[in-house]
Amino acid sequence: MALSKFGNSVLAALKLIPPGKVTTYQEIAKYLKRPKAYRAVGNALNKNSYVPKMPCHRVIRSNGQIGGYAFGKTKKIKLLEQEKINIKQDRIINFSKIFLKLK
DNA sequence: GTCGTGACTAGCC
């Protein structure tokens, strides 16, 4: 399925995130030269939520919360914990430590 | 071309 140019860029940013690290919608938006398009970023991911080819579960909110996930935030939390990321009540514990700053 | 929607964010109370 073909993605929009914007969506493709979002996936590209996603691939830059190594295991055990996470980033925020805002960082991706900035990386795409559109710091205020964080909404569009989430929108793009939601519409392309298929398969682990894109680690969308490594993208969280700027306040450290999980945010959402097409397969359910519970699933997202499980995947994150699998990456050694500690989560408590939909919130990342060591958020600042695993946060990956793009560009 | 316009409207509604959403995995968001920052500000204010």
Added chain:
DNA sequence: CGGCTAGCCACGA
């Protein structure tokens, strides 16, 4: 700390 509001962007109908 928690809840509400307004602003922002891309996409589909």
